[in-house]
Amino acid sequence: xxxxxxxxxxxxxxxxxxxxxxxxxxxxxxxxxxxxxxxxxxxxxxxxxxxxxxxxxxxxxxxxxxxxxxxxxxxxxxxxxxxxxxxxxxxxxxxxxxxxxxxxxxxxxxxxxxxxxxxxxxxxxxxxxxxxxxxxxxxxxxxxxxxxxxxxxxxxxxxxxxxxxxxxxxxxxxxxxxxxxxxxxxxxxxxxxxxxxxxxxxxxxxxxxxxxxxxxxxxxxxxxxxxxxxxxxxxxxxxxxxxxxxxxxxxxxxxxxxxxxxxxxxxxxxxxxxxxxxxxxxxxxxxxxxxxxxxxxxxxxxxxxxxxxxxxxxxxxxxxxxxxxxxxxxxxxxxxxxxxxxxxxxxxxxxxxxxxxxxxxxxxxxxxxxxxxxxxxxxxxxxx
Amino acid sequence: xxxxxxxxxxxxxxxxxxxxxxxxxxxxxxxxxxxxxxxxxxxxxxxxxxxxxxxxxxxxxxxxxxxxxxxxxxxxxxxxxxxxxxxxxxxxxxxxxxxxxxxxxxxxxxxxxxxxxxxxxxxxxxxxxxxxxxxxxxxxxxxxxxxxxxxxxxxxxxxxxxxxxxxxxxxxxxxxxxxxxxxxxxxxxxxxxxxxxxxxxxxxxxxxxxxxxxxxxxxxxxxxxxxxxxxxxxxxxxxxxxxxxxxxxxxxxxxxxxxxxxxxxxxxxxxxxxxxxxxxxxxxxxxxxxxxxxxxxxxxxxxxxxxxxxxxxxxxxxxxxxxxxxxxxxxxxxxxxxxxxxxxxxxxxxxxxxxxxxxxxxxxxxxxxxxxxxxxxxxxxxxxxxxxxxxxxxxxxxxxxxxxxxx
Numbered sequence: 001x002x003x004x005x006x007x008x009x010x011x012x013x014x015x016x017x018x019x020x021x022x023x024x025x026x027x028x029x030x031x032x033x034x035x036x037x038x039x040x041x042x043x044x045x046x047x048x049x050x051x052x053x054x055x056x057x058x059x060x061x062x063x064x065x066x067x068x069x070x071x072x073x074x075x076x077x078x079x080x081x082x083x084x085x086x087x088x089x090x091x092x093x094x095x096x097x098x099x100x101x102x103x104x105x106x107x108x109x110x111x112x113x114x115x116x117x118x119x120x121x122x123x124x125x126x127x128x129x130x131x132x133x134x135x136x137x138x139x140x141x142x143x144x145x146x147x148x149x150x151x152x153x154x155x156x157x158x159x160x161x162x163x164x165x166x167x168x169x170x171x172x173x174x175x176x177x178x179x180x181x182x183x184x185x186x187x188x189x190x191x192x193x194x195x196x197x198x199x200x201x202x203x204x205x206x207x208x209x210x211x212x213x214x215x216x217x218x219x220x221x222x223x224x225x226x227x228x229x230x231x232x233x234x235x236x237x238x239x240x241x242x243x244x245x246x247x248x249x250x251x252x253x254x255x256x257x258x259x260x261x262x263x264x265x266x267x268x269x270x271x272x273x274x275x276x277x278x279x280x281x282x283x284x285x286x287x288x289x290x291x292x293x294x295x296x297x298x299x300x301x302x303x304x305x306x307x308x309x310x311x312x313x314x315x316x317x318x319x320x321x322x323x324x325x326x327x328x329x330x331x332x333x334x335x336x337x338x339x340x341x342x343x344x345x346x347x348x349x350x351x352x353x354x355x356x357x358x359x360x361x362x363x364x365x366x367x368x369x370x371x372x373x374x375x376x377x378x379x380x381x382x383x384x
Numbered sequence: 385x386x387x388x389x390x391x392x393x394x395x396x397x398x399x400x401x402x403x404x405x406x407x408x409x410x411x412x413x414x415x416x417x418x419x420x421x422x423x424x425x426x427x428x429x430x431x432x433x434x435x436x437x438x439x440x441x442x443x444x445x446x447x448x449x450x451x452x453x454x455x456x457x458x459x460x461x462x463x464x465x466x467x468x469x470x471x472x473x474x475x476x477x478x479x480x481x482x483x484x485x486x487x488x489x490x491x492x493x494x495x496x497x498x499x500x501x502x503x504x505x506x507x508x509x510x511x512x513x514x515x516x517x518x519x520x521x522x523x524x525x526x527x528x529x530x531x532x533x534x535x536x537x538x539x540x541x542x543x544x545x546x547x548x549x550x551x552x553x554x555x556x557x558x559x560x561x562x563x564x565x566x567x568x569x570x571x572x573x574x575x576x577x578x579x580x581x582x583x584x585x586x587x588x589x590x591x592x593x594x595x596x597x598x599x600x601x602x603x604x605x606x607x608x609x610x611x612x613x614x615x616x617x618x619x620x621x622x623x624x625x626x627x628x629x630x631x632x633x634x635x636x637x638x639x640x641x642x643x644x645x646x647x648x649x650x651x652x653x654x655x656x657x658x659x660x661x662x663x664x665x666x667x668x669x670x671x672x673x674x675x676x677x678x679x680x681x682x683x684x685x686x687x688x689x690x691x692x693x694x695x696x697x698x699x700x701x702x703x704x705x706x707x708x709x710x711x712x713x714x715x716x717x718x719x720x721x722x723x724x725x726x727x728x729x730x731x732x733x734x735x736x737x738x739x740x741x742x743x744x745x746x747x748x749x750x751x752x753x754x755x756x757x758x759x760x761x762x763x764x765x766x767x768x769x770x771x772x773x774x775x776x777x778x779x780x781x782x783x784x785x786x787x788x789x790x791x
Contacts, residue, residue: 011700012519019516019526022509026530029544029668032561036547045552048559186394193402198444207437211790213445218786220452222779224729226751227768228451230761231458235450249394254451257444286436287410315537317732322756335539339736342543349547349559356543360536367535371528378673379680 036353038155044349055150057096059105062086062145064122064130067138079133086128086145093149095126105146116143159354173358175330176337180314180359182245183324183333187252187313188306194253195260196302200290202261203268204276214265220258228255229322236323244331248324255319256309263308266380267301268294304377307370311363334359402443409439456772463765478762488767490743491750494659495774498730498746500627501660503723505667507716510674514682515704517675527679531672538669538732545665546737549651562661563648570645580639587635591628598624655743662744665733670726674719681715682708721778728774747771 035049046058065072065084074081087093099107100114100122108114110126120134122143132143163173201207202214228251236247271294279289295302313319317335324331332340338355345351367374413435418428466474482488513530517523533541550560558564569575601617601624608614652658685708693707731748738744740753747767755764 015516015519019513019520019523022513022516023526023529026533026668026671028561029541029548030532030536032547033544044559045556047557048561048564049547050561050564186398189395190398190402193399194443194447197402197406197440201437201440205433205437205440207434210437211787213441214790215783215787216453217448219779219783220448222725222775222782223452223456224725224748224768224771224775226729226731226748226771227459228455229768230462230755230765231455232451246394249398250447251451254447257447258452261444285410285414286440287407311535315539317537317539317735318752335537335732338539338543342546342736349550352543353547356540360540363535363537364532367532368528371531374534375531375676378676 033353033357036349037159037357038157039350040154040156040158041348041350043154044353052155053153055152057148057150058093060147060149061102062128062147064132064142064145066140066142067132068140073138079135080137082132082138082142084130086124086130086147087149091128091151092154093128093151095124095128095147095149098124098145098147100143100145102146106148159350160358163351163354163358173334173337173355176332176334177358179331180333180335183248183252183320184310184313186245186249187256188309190249191253191256191260191309192302192306195257195264195305196295196298197290198257199261199264199268200286200294202265204289204294205286217258217261217265221262223258225255225319229318233322243324243326245324248319251319251323252309252313252316256312259308260305263305263377263380264298264301267298271297300373300376301380303370303373304380307366307374308377310366314363405443406440410436413439459765459768459772462761463769465762467761474762478766482763482766485763487740487745488750491740491745491747491767492770494743494745495728495747497659498663498666498727499724499774500623502663502666502670502727503720505663506670506674506723507678507719509667509671510676510719511678511716513671513675514679515708518679518682527672527675530675533669534672536669538665538730539736541665541669542733542736545661545668549661551648551650554648558648560651562651566649567646569643575643575645579643584635584638587631587638591631591635594624594627594631598628652738652744653742658738658742659744662733662737665737666727666730670723674723677715677719678712681712685711721781725775725778728771747774 032049035052036044039049039052043052064086065082067073067080067082072082072084074083095110097106097109099105100116101107108124110124113121113123115121118134118136120132120138122130122132122145124130124145124147128147130145132138164177165174166172202210202217232247232251233243236242241247241250275293275297276289279293284292315335317333317339320333320336324333325336334355338352338359341348341352341355413432418432418435419425463478464473464475465471466477513527517526517530520526536544547559548561549563550558551563552558552560558567569579598621601621605614605617651661689707689711690703693703698706729748730746731752734740734744734746734749735752740746740749747770751764751767751771754760754767758764
């Protein structure tokens with residue numbers, strides 16, 4: 001249909017490039033978080049994450065071994081020698097230039113020998129190996145060396161170790177992870193069961209007031225849950241549920257029901273009438289029809305809603321803050337934990353990025369695995 | 385008890401309880417209360433079938449009533465009573481106190497901006513993405529990447545964008561992408577093109593578009609005379625007029641503002657820009673949604689209409705704006721209203737990124753602030769009612785459409 005002669009290929013190129021740009025723009029933010037979560041604190045504050053893939057140049061202040069320590073200093077041919085390696089073990093950094101004074105940090109090239117005071121000399125190689133010599137015995141601390149080093153890209157898992165397994169109550173996410181899971185699973189399953197029955201009644205049973213109920217469900221779809229916070233919290237406190245998992249599950253069930261009923265009803269109405277009428281003629285009860293015919297056939301709609309509700313409860317902050325998290329903070333969920341981290345560790349991007357990525361990893365996995373159902377659910381819920 | 389175990393038990397009890405309720409209540413109805421045998425078999429079956437729907441609906445009605453319908457009434461009641469006077473009726477006192485607060489007006493003004501910019505930008509980007517990805521081979525892959533932010537929580541997205549907006553002192557490497565980009569500008573010709581000409585031209589284009597829409601609406605009123613529809617159009621024209629005024633102001637600003645080149649900016653503390661940067665987060669999330677829906681609508685357009693237009697010599701832009709756009713107008717409205725609902729409830733982004741400081745307050749966060757930090761239920765409930773009021777046109781419209789469809 002776009003076969004307008006001569007223009008197609010040029011247009012096609014423009015389209016291709018635009019899509020690449022658009023996708024890059026949309027992926028860039030998430031990618032930044034992912035890359036940052038694998039970098040150390042020094043690397044993150046040293047350079048932008050987009051530079052993480054290429055070797056980065058850093059100015060470092062390093063120190064040789066202390067000549068005062070036991071066994072460091074050796075006497076060889078009447079000269080006192082201290083030798084060793086400036087970098088930590090396993091580092092692959094390469095020194096470009098170096099110096100012994102903060103005023104002249106690029107005075108020497110690797111392999112040069114610097115003349116220090118009192119006849120001392122210092123030679124530093126590109127890989128950080130140094131020899132420090134002196135005609136007299138040396139005392140005190142090691143010599144400072146200012147290097148400009150190129151470090152190859154380096155990634156670490158230590159952030160994940162710290163966030164997931166350290167058990168630290170301020171940085172750790174493991175407790176919050178399980179709390180979130182505890183909120184999410186019942187809050188996803190219970191509304192599906194309730195809504196499925198209600199949707200069947202609204203779709204296939206005849207009774208007075210049906211149209212009114214459907215209209216009510218459509219109306220309740222858009223009621224902002226902000227309105228429900230105070231009255232329900234008060235209700236929970238009065239009937240003794242208080243703040244806790246039970247109240248949160250109930251709240252999520254209530255807030256998820258309109259969409260669940262709406263989606264499932266729309267789907268069930270579209271099922272072929274013949275099947276249901278044949279079953280009725282054969283003597284099946286409504287309960288049997290529902291469990292044996294409608295439920296299996298409605299699987300795609302059930303899956304769509306399950307994904308919605310899962311994403312929504314997993315990502316929720318407001319309901320958890322109001323109905324779940326009490327003063328002890330033991331029932332904190334991941335979203336709340338991240339908000340707290342933003343307050344206490346606003347500058348520690350390695351912790352923040354890792355914690356945030358832990359919390360979005362599960363929904364992303366669900367998203368990519370079940371995208372088909374999600375799209376179908378969106379289309380059923382909106383284009384009507 | 386271990387919460388995980390408690391969770392598992394709740395699943396079993398909750399789900400098992402639901403299923404057991406449905407099963408046994410049906411059994412009870414059929415076997416005990418109105419058995420389908422004996423002298424009154426026929427009458428009993430009819431009666432059972434009258435009762436059964438309500439058995440199926442009962443848990444849902446209770447949950448919906450208790451968790452959604454009752455709170456609307458209760459919040460309305462709290463908004464006209466005073467908790468400190470033992471819940472005495474105080475009329476509109478809470479609303480008056482709310483109106484007297486500058487922070488409320490700031491929240492309302494920001495919310496209006498969110499309501500215009502976020503749905504417009506998300507729908508526009510979504511439409512662009514849908515139109516572009518439908519033409520290429522790897523479109524499905526591109527779509528799923530643009531759609532991906534949909535799965536990310538608002539809080540997660542806030543962290544992601546906080547990293548982008550991060551600021552370091554002037555002598556350090558900038559690790560926030562926005563500041564790193566900003567420092568590339570030095571006031572030269574490139575800066576003029578990108579920071580002045582491009583936004584200025586975009587704003588003038590937006591103003592022209594709004595003016596054109598207002599003009600077509602005005603013509604429609606003149607042609608069709610006055611009715612309920614005309615009143616709606618008049619409101620729309622008023623809004624569009626404001627948009628024209630605002631965009632022209634922004635265009636003027638784009639050409640005249642003095643930019644502090646070479647200095648890293650703390651973006652979250654610059655009033656005006658910070659609200660806009662928060663909106664970017666939501667636009668980033670919602671574009672995928674708009675794209676998916678609009679892409680389905682675009683595919684649903686009958687091929688013949690497009691072919692006929694091409695045969696008649698329409699170019700791709702004419703095909704898009706004159707053939708495709710009118711056919712997906714209904715879907716655009718649906719997308720727009722859905723995103724509008726999300727915008728009205730937006731809380732997490734503002735809460736996590738600025739908590740309403742530096743003039744970024746929005747209604748939902750204002751309400752949370754009043755309810756749980758100031759413990760002022762009256763004003764909190766009053767602001768919740770304002771959100772409800774803003775939602776209600778969409779509510780009425782949805783119910784109206786649903787009823788029309790069922791007939």
